[in-house]
Amino acid sequence: MPAESTPDPAIPGETGLTNPSRRAKGRRRKPPTGGRRALRVTAWTAAGIVVIGGTGAGYVYFKLNDNLKTVDINQALGTDRPTKVDNGSENILVLGSDTRAGGNKKLGGGIDDGSARSDTAMIVHVYEGHKKASVVSVPRDTLVDRPVCTDTHGTKHPAAHGVMFNEAYSTGGAACTVKTVEALTGIRMDHYLEVDFSGFQKLIDELGGVQVTTTRNIHDPDSHLDLKSGTHTLDGQQALGLVRTRHGVGDGSDLGRIQLQQAFVKALVNQVKHIGLFTNPKKLYDLADTATKAVTTDSDLGSVNSLMSFADGLKGISSSNMNMVTMPVQYDSSNANRVVIEEAKAKLMWNALRNDRPIPASATKGTATGEAKGVVSAS
Known part of the structure; x- marks a missing residue:
């Protein structure tokens, strides 16, 4: 079970328990460097990678099936959830976790204390027809009211006011994070996907790299x-x-890093669509093996067949049909290293997503x- 919430490593002594109703205007001051580095992974494309690999590697179905890790979120959360809107759309919560266990320790730095946090969170709304999607990034530094939640071990965690969003994962893992997102949005999450440090790095290497263009030099010794x-x-x-750099570009905030992640997601989607995997069986299998080891899913996606079927419904979405935005926030006036939700715009x-409509620009x-x-x- 995930450890108790820890302060933001970039700000020694901070707990994030500031008043979420206060907002700041203008540029955000740059947070101090050092401390535990946070992972920013673009996990949402993992399902697409799995379907590409799994389709051509059916002869090793059982091995790939054994690779998958699952969490039973439905059982943990029970019936106290938003109602599923039957309009042909799907909502998926995608997390990147920064666990320091195992092979992630040398990638993330810090001490292997068994803790983990959700340092990337994306709500992926797939519209009816599965030709378009909206992806909403939730900043980890957002101050929220976390509801009472029960984790997948059956432990009940009390509600908390004005805590950082990623504290939900530290407290109660995937189930508590899903509960928090559903409380914030009023939208039921149909599925859950998670990728960690080493899984992300291995996926990119198996793909042969991802091509991007930068408009300026980026230098960040921390990442x-x-x-x-x-x-x-x-x-x-x-x-x-x-996807981890915070100080190399922009105003040094988590929000700037999210903009880099969103651009990388589009590049990664383009890369996956243009790889000739079906002409190379070994590469096909290696990629499927890496992908199924890299992801943790909800129990409904907990088999290769289920994950393939789900991902097959996503592969028709091109990067040009992905609208990527950040949840509407402003800097907190009492702590410029935190953000608070713009409630009217968030509504x-x-x-819009609940009604399977495009997100308005005014949001x-x-x-x-x-x-x-x-x-x-x-x-």
């Missing part, structure tokens, strides 16, 4: 990233550095951005 302006094919380590966003207009948009693009 071990040094890229000149131009086009690059990033290997796993470089890709991990890009517009959640209502994100005038919100905090991080000032890193356009630094990275798909090549």
Whole structure:
């Protein structure tokens, strides 16, 4: 079971228990460097990778099936959840976790204390017809009211007011995070996917790298990233550095890093669609093996057949038909290293998704951005 919530490593002594009703305007001051580095992984494409690999590797079905890790979120949360809207759409919560256990320790730094947090969270709404999707990034530094939740071990956790969003995962794992997202949005999450440090890096390497174009130099010793302006094919380590960098671009905020992640997701989707895997059986199997080891899913997706069927419904969505936004927030006036939800704008966003409608531009207009948009693009 995940450990108790810990302070934000970039701000020694901070707990995030500030008043979420207070907002700040203007640029955010840059947080201190050092401490535990946070993972920012773009996990939502993992399902697409699995279906590409799994389709051609049916002869090793049982091995791939044994690779999968699952969590029974439905049992943990019970019936006290938003009603499923039967309009042909699907909602998937995708998390990137920063566990320091096993092979992740050297990638994440810090002490292997068995703890983990959700340092990337994306709500993926797949519209009816499965040709378009909206992806909403939830900043980990958002101050929220976490509801009472029961984790997958049956332990009940009391509600908490004004805590960081990623504290939900530290407290009660996947089930508690899903419960928190559903409380924030009023939208039922149909599925759950999670990828960690080493899984992300291995996936990128198995794909042969991902090509991106940067419009300026990016240098960040903390994330071990040094890229000149131009086009690059990033290997796993470089890709991990890009989606983790906080101080190399923008205003040094988590929001700027989210903008880089969103650009990388589009590049990764493009890359997956243009790889000739079916002409290379070994590469096909290696990728399927890596992908199924890398992901944790909800129990409904807990077999290769189920995951393949689910991912088959996503593969028709091109990067040009993915609308990627950040949950509407502003910097907290009492702590510029935290953000608070713009409730009226967020309501517009959640209502649109609940009704399977495009997110209106007014839902994100005038919100905090991080000032890193356009630094990275798909090549």
